[in-house]
Amino acid sequence: MSAKKLHFGKLHFGLIGAGRIGRVHAETLAFRLPEAEIAAITDVNRDAALALAARCSIAKVAASAAEIFADPKIDAVLICTSTDTHAGLIAEAAKAGKHIFCEKPISLSLEKIDGSLAAVEAAGIKLQVGFNRRFDSNFMRVRQAVASGEIGTPSLMHIVSRDPAPPPLSYLRPSGGIFLDMMIHDFDMARYLIGDEVEEVYASAGVLVEPGFRNEDDFDTALVVVHFRSGAIGTIDNSRKAVFGYDQRVEILGSKGKIATENRYPNQVVVSGEKCVYTDLPLNFFMQRYTESFALELELFTKAVLEDKPIPVTGADSRIPVVMALAARKSLDEHRPVRLDEVAR
């Protein structure tokens, strides 16, 4: 299958997984991307697949992922299943010659990630991992400021990344814990925004807001110091509970200035009342906050495949945040700074 061939038509997707994120991507492909078409969908929960197919006018509900891989009309697959199935599905998709958009992370195991990347490389297909926040207009603007020299050479960075409310406790163990499940986005963001690699991390964490986390060997609050090759120092803070809403900000100090982002709000209204001056709370849910970034990552993936251009998130981009998460956990367990090369070359 050549990009040339695709260029004159649409990109035909097979969607594997009709859960929350699968629905988000399906709506983007169906309603916002004229260049894309969802040719087939599958989910272990067939009812979910049927419902989403109806909503998005998807012609075929496949019995299995295998059926999608076998469909010659399908150019690319969207893997929106649980993390433990990603590596296997990537291997099969690569073997079938399908381009792949896979939700993050590929796996909690570096070996499996390396296997996936090798399979992708061998098949010569394109793989993009769903680090959607790179495509948020705020973070793109920060990246542009750093890349263009607008704020000079970065020296200090703070990433704040907090959820409005903790997930169910049952979610925690399979997720891999706060570093692999939640901070992984921020590990990616740190590398992306500064444009440099992290050499060492130092992690702190605690159970400060939801005592039940203790039984799950997980943490509701975490702070990691990241040391870049350049000498720049950053922090990432995660909390599972910011009662006022989704709190996602970054600030970077550079030799020529500082750049900082604020949260997104549902409106730009300020009320001056008898007790205080107030605004509504910031957007409360990642799907509202990152709506545009979810659409843009798929648009860029679709274009990159159709025009045979580089994918905006590389194989290394999908692997390094997992290395960072593993190093952070090791740092926490051993109560000392840990170099990334202690965890993986």
Add this chain to the structure above:
Amino acid sequence: MSAKKLHFGKLHFGLIGAGRIGRVHAETLAFRLPEAEIAAITDVNRDAALALAARCSIAKVAASAAEIFADPKIDAVLICTSTDTHAGLIAEAAKAGKHIFCEKPISLSLEKIDGSLAAVEAAGIKLQVGFNRRFDSNFMRVRQAVASGEIGTPSLMHIVSRDPAPPPLSYLRPSGGIFLDMMIHDFDMARYLIGDEVEEVYASAGVLVEPGFRNEDDFDTALVVVHFRSGAIGTIDNSRKAVFGYDQRVEILGSKGKIATENRYPNQVVVSGEKCVYTDLPLNFFMQRYTESFALELELFTKAVLEDKPIPVTGADSRIPVVMALAARKSLDEHRPVRLDEVAR
């Protein structure tokens, strides 16, 4: 045609006019409103109609509006043509029993508007006029604050409404001038936000930024004081040239507080540089600023028709802003405050 019948299916639209605003509405109907379908499109410029039909998968490109009115499969029409054609198209559409979404204003002539409203009433169909700003999340929030008593009884209001750059001079005369073309949105906003009727206006205006306006008997800058029945006093200021972008704000003082909106920005990034602390400019174009409001007005129209519920913008809502604009021009010409009932009952 009964709403009941429609309730189980989609609302089928005929789109008349494939210009700028026609394209905006077509994309909303095609990509964002599952309950809507564009069954046919027409435009005096057939190429424009063909292009938009291709973009939005519209099955039929009609030769004329008449062909659309005659099509029994079409439930509602979207009138996106030039203002001088609105009244005639509304009359025909009403006769054909089609529900109507028409861009503002219906006409620059009160007689024609009254004729249109009578035709709509006689036909028992629904008519909505495109005062999209009512559906902007900022202005909805302001309206909610006033309606709920959050800021008490309003006493003073300021509406600021400025374009980033003047239109071509050739645009001015057919447009009816700054009061009918530009401030008409703000006249609607004033009534909507305060929830009260205006009794009197006092208008000032000048040619302060673009000398060419003088030859067109028009103004690039205008300020109107509006007096509400309740005694509340408001101002509306319009400028054709706010070099920093689209400047659309409102603030209301009430007995229990103040509410104010800010502009929308492309991002929430603040840079502290060597000379100043700065942000990017606010959104520069009404289509970016009001994207969501354009979608929401069509969604609410579609639902109101499908469920046979009241339209969110009434016939009076479409007529009174024209009365206000005519009174404002009379006030300017006669250099004195003018009551609305001097212009029309």
Add this chain to the structure above:
Amino acid sequence: MSAKKLHFGKLHFGLIGAGRIGRVHAETLAFRLPEAEIAAITDVNRDAALALAARCSIAKVAASAAEIFADPKIDAVLICTSTDTHAGLIAEAAKAGKHIFCEKPISLSLEKIDGSLAAVEAAGIKLQVGFNRRFDSNFMRVRQAVASGEIGTPSLMHIVSRDPAPPPLSYLRPSGGIFLDMMIHDFDMARYLIGDEVEEVYASAGVLVEPGFRNEDDFDTALVVVHFRSGAIGTIDNSRKAVFGYDQRVEILGSKGKIATENRYPNQVVVSGEKCVYTDLPLNFFMQRYTESFALELELFTKAVLEDKPIPVTGADSRIPVVMALAARKSLDEHRPVRLDEVAR
């Protein structure tokens, strides 16, 4: 008395009036201006004078203003008495060769103002009127932006000026009403900020928040449109009741940009809570808001006298706002726009 003589020493003040504003000025002179010394104080309420003398280490409590005028050691007088006494005191002070700092307005009568200005001119002494807001860092910055061309040629201006709570009803009649008592500061501000003269005003007003104002022939809410010679259009809004605090802002649109001020807050703290994102209320009282401006106006007066340089607020500056207030009242009474030259040349 020559400026040269003074240059090597301090400026010795006689303070007439130990009320609220007298106390503010006394503290500035005593504690913040090394170049000034209060040599004597007087007040019809002798206890008030004694108390302030003790607080500010003022050596002499004079029995009357006449005693102060007769004191050869006194270089300048500060007139902080009620408005109806200003013109008489200015005449006496001028005759005695004392420089004068007088609270605004000189008088509610143009004839008396003209008499005062003539007496000042004849005596060759310096007179400054207490339009302190000119010396507020926000409004100075706005003036600088207009004067330097930073925002180009002004076309639209909005001044908002609201008190936190109405004064006692007994205050109203002697005060001259909302235009002469409250908006007079804003009339001065309008001329100062734009750097141009107003030709015509159009006034609206109402009793919207405090019904008792009706019995006093006064208004708690007022809006005046001001037309500048250049064609620029401005509005001034006044309310006696902004429940959230002192609301004093201005915004100007120019051909190259817009400049706007925000209120002052007691701190720069933002709390994101469970219901809303909020800050404390803005400063609630003019003495907190304008602390620095009260000090700066006296500092500049003191320096202007000591160095024999021009006063920053001229005789015309003290007269024109009264003309504007009288024109505004006439506009309101006659329900039509009124030119300033209808009221006074």
Add this chain to the structure above:
Amino acid sequence: MSAKKLHFGKLHFGLIGAGRIGRVHAETLAFRLPEAEIAAITDVNRDAALALAARCSIAKVAASAAEIFADPKIDAVLICTSTDTHAGLIAEAAKAGKHIFCEKPISLSLEKIDGSLAAVEAAGIKLQVGFNRRFDSNFMRVRQAVASGEIGTPSLMHIVSRDPAPPPLSYLRPSGGIFLDMMIHDFDMARYLIGDEVEEVYASAGVLVEPGFRNEDDFDTALVVVHFRSGAIGTIDNSRKAVFGYDQRVEILGSKGKIATENRYPNQVVVSGEKCVYTDLPLNFFMQRYTESFALELELFTKAVLEDKPIPVTGADSRIPVVMALAARKSLDEHRPVRLDEVAR
């Protein structure tokens, strides 16, 4: 000398040191605190002492600190000399029975601090150390929010504290380095704001903006993670060079909300220009930013002495930040987290 005796009069100060901070305090005492009087001043640079005495009407210029300690009319001393002299002067002042306000830190040596505190305790006099930022209206508001439970239990804190420009390299070695000279204020702030003690720190630092720091064994950029007893985690970042001005902010996440401060600006003006929306830079110098806090700390010290009430900054408050700074340096040198009890009990 009893507080009772003082209560009916002023507090008479002896000022030791007429340098930059000495001048700030002298002006506060002379011009803003009616309850205080500077009875005498001394400085090794006699000209500086004479000039300040003239400026602030200080009656006596003493030849030495000893002369001040011997003066029975002096109730309290202000120690504004270089750090290495603080401990000795405190010992002498305590012996002379004078209350003491001393600039931070007492010493870079814990032994000397402990000696000073013991001398103070033995003499039964009051000692306050100049951690002025505690008295800044922003940080007081944050402390109030934490103490009152307004934001619930703190879990994460970030302190940002950056100077506009590096000091001369010659300043660095005597200063004790970035942790003892600069971050010491932030170590105090961390304890004060959270109202809890720090158990462990982890420090990172680098020379990222001013290469000359390397030769001085100092750092221009530093980041320290602080672990509180409660489990809360904080970061402090310091930079010697924030080109846009003095950058001093804090943010705390609690179980019920978040509180954050912004910098102080010279005005509240926003300009929307052709390229960007901008404000002037934040206040650039600590004396402007912290003017009010310098006055308030002296006011509270004066009142505490006059009324024999507790000093708002205790002996422990003056000692612990030095322990934290020493632990931070040890953490940096040994590249591991360091508990405070490794450095001092």
